[in-house]
Amino acid sequence: MASIKDVAAEAGVSVATVSRVLNGHPSVSEDARRRVTAAVTALGYRPNAVARSLRTDQTRTLGLVISDVLNPYFTELARSVEEEARALGYSVIIGNADERPDLQDHHVRTLLDRRIDGLLVSPTDGGSPGMLDAARAGTPMVFVDRWIPGVDVPVVRADGRSAVRDLVAHLHALGHRRLAIIAGPAATTTGRERVDAFREALAAFGLELPDAYIGQGDFQAESGRRVTEGFLDLPEPPEVVFAADNLMVLGALDAVRARGLRVPDDIALAAFDDIRWFVHTDPPITAIAQPTDELGRAAVRALIDRVEGRTGESVTLPARLVVRRSCGADPASGQNPTAVQRSTS
Amino acid sequence: MASIKDVAAEAGVSVATVSRVLNGHPSVSEDARRRVTAAVTALGYRPNAVARSLRTDQTRTLGLVISDVLNPYFTELARSVEEEARALGYSVIIGNADERPDLQDHHVRTLLDRRIDGLLVSPTDGGSPGMLDAARAGTPMVFVDRWIPGVDVPVVRADGRSAVRDLVAHLHALGHRRLAIIAGPAATTTGRERVDAFREALAAFGLELPDAYIGQGDFQAESGRRVTEGFLDLPEPPEVVFAADNLMVLGALDAVRARGLRVPDDIALAAFDDIRWFVHTDPPITAIAQPTDELGRAAVRALIDRVEGRTGESVTLPARLVVRRSCGADPASGQNPTAVQRSTS
C-alpha cells in the first residue's frame, strides 16, 4: 500500500508538503497542491489512519458499549449513534456486552487500548472495574439509557415515569387491580427505576405492588417466560403483567401461550420499549416508547462536546405510552377515559 | 496515560525488555519479568494498540460491513461474527450500510484506512467502487450471505433452494396456485436467487410465476407494504405472498391489515429469514430459517484463514422451512403431506 513517501516522490515534493495538502493547510502553492493531488489519485493513496492517530493522539472514533445487540432497542440506538457521529466526523466502534459484566469490561478495555476519543456506555451492571477505571481516568464518557449512580458522567436517557403513570391509569380504567411487573436486573438503573415508577403509579390509585408480583428478570426473553410462569402458578395470579423490556414480554407471551391462555382475556400484557412488530403480535402489544433516535443523537453530541473540551450536558427525554389491545382496550372504541396517546397504526 | 517508557523507568529496565515481557518473549530473566509485571500493575499500564499496530502492521481487527443493522438477521450475524472473532483473538468493527451503496463504500474506505486485517462483507449492491478496489488490492476478504459474481472472494452463505421447494410443496398441498413474491433488489444475489428458486420450485409443480406476481422490493418494510398493495389491486390477486426477507413481510402484514383482510383466510404469507417474533405474530408466520449463527462463525474462520495465509474456503449451508399458520396449515394437524420440518414452538 502506497505511503506518504511514495506520494511525495511521485509529486516531487517533501512528505511535509504532501501532509499539508492532505490536511488542507493554507500555505501550499497551487502548483504543489495540484501535483500532490495528481500523485494521490495516480497511486490510489489513502492516508494510514493508524499512523495519523499515533501522531495526533486522536482517533476521531467513539466507542459504544451496549448491553445487548439482539435487543432491537439497542440496535436502533446504535444506528442513531453511528449516524450522528458520522455527521460530526467521527466513527463508532460497537461493543456488545450481552448483559455480561465481564464482556462489558472486555470491550471497554479493548476500546481504551485502541485509544478511542470517547466512550458511550449503557452499563450492564453496577459498573465493572474497567468501566469505573475509565471514568476515573478521565476518559470522556457519557452514559446512555442506563447509568451508574455516583459516577460523575453525564447521562442521556428517557424518563418513563409519566408514561408509566399513563399506563397504570389505562389499566385501572379497564378494571385491572392486580398488576405485576417483570423487572430488569436490580444492578441496572432501568431495572430499578421502572419498578419504582410502577409502584408509585399504583400507589396513586391506592394499589399495592406485593413482592409476589415483582418478578426478577434479566432483560432476556427466557427470564420473562420463567417469571410469567411463576405468576401464573400463584394462588391469585395477576391480571396484568408489565415487562420492563421488549424481550421479556416475548418470553411472557411464550409462557401464556404454552398454558393455552389468551391475551388480554385471561391476562393482560404490556411492555417497556416499543418495537414495530408489536403492531402485528397477537394481540398487538401496548408499550411505552422511548425517543430512541433522539437519545442516540443527544448522547453523541454530549460526548463529542466532552471530547472537544466543551461541557457535555445530561439530557432527559420523555417516553410515551402507546395503547394497543393487549390490555383489553380497543384503542378505537374510546373506552379509556385517560388522556393517553394512541397508536396510529 | 502511562507509556512503555514509564514502565521501563519504574522497573529499571529498557523498553525492549518491557516489550519482551508484554509479548511473552521467552528470553527474559525471571527477575526482570517480575519487576516489569509489578511496574505494569503499579502504573495501570495498558499497551497502546495504535502504536503496536503501526509497528507490526497488523491490527488484529476484522471489518464487517452489513446491509442493515435494523434487520434482525444481520444483527444475529454480527453477534456470531464478533463471538467467533473474539474467540480467535480478533476484534470486529461493524459498518452499517443501511442498504445504501454510498454508505457501504464509506464504511469499506474507513475500515481500510484503519488497516483492518480482513473484511467481511454482505454487499448491498452489485459492488460499490471501494469494495471492488479492496478486492482487487488483495485485502483479505470474504462475502457473507450475499456476494458479487465474478469477484474472486470466498462466499459463506445459505442455500435456500431446497427450503423454497419445501415451501412451494407446502403451499401447493394447501391448494394454493397463484403464488407471488416480493423480491429483494435485483443488484443483490439474494434478491435474484430467491426469485429464481421460487420460480424453479413453481415450475416443478407446473405453475408459472407471471411478471405481475413479482414485486420489486428493497428488503425494507415499506417496500413490502407497497408491493403488497399492488398485488391486492390486481384483477386477480395472488393467494400467497412470499417475502424475500423478514422486514418486507412486516410491510406486507401492514398492507393486508390496512385493507381489513385476514391471513391466511384472505391471503397467505411467508417469509425468507426467521425471527423469534414470528411465533407470536397474528398469525404465526411460516418462514425459511437460515443457520445464521453457523454462517457467521464459518465466515470468520474463512476470513482469518485468509488473513493468516491459509486458504479460506467458501461454505454453503442449507436453510430449512419452518411451517406455521400463515399459509393456512395447522402444523399440528398433519394436513401437509410433504416432508417438511415443523416449528416446535
Next chain:
DNA sequence: CTGAAAGCGCTTACAG
C-alpha cells in the same frame, strides 16, 4: 511557500 527533523509508542533484528 517549503523541507529537514523530531517524535508519537511500540517491536525487533543486532550486538554484546
Next chain:
DNA sequence: CTGAAAGCGCTTACAG
C-alpha cells in the same frame, strides 16, 4: 538475557 537503535507512517514546530 539485555539494551541501543532503527523504523512503522504520519504531523508539525522551526528555520529558511
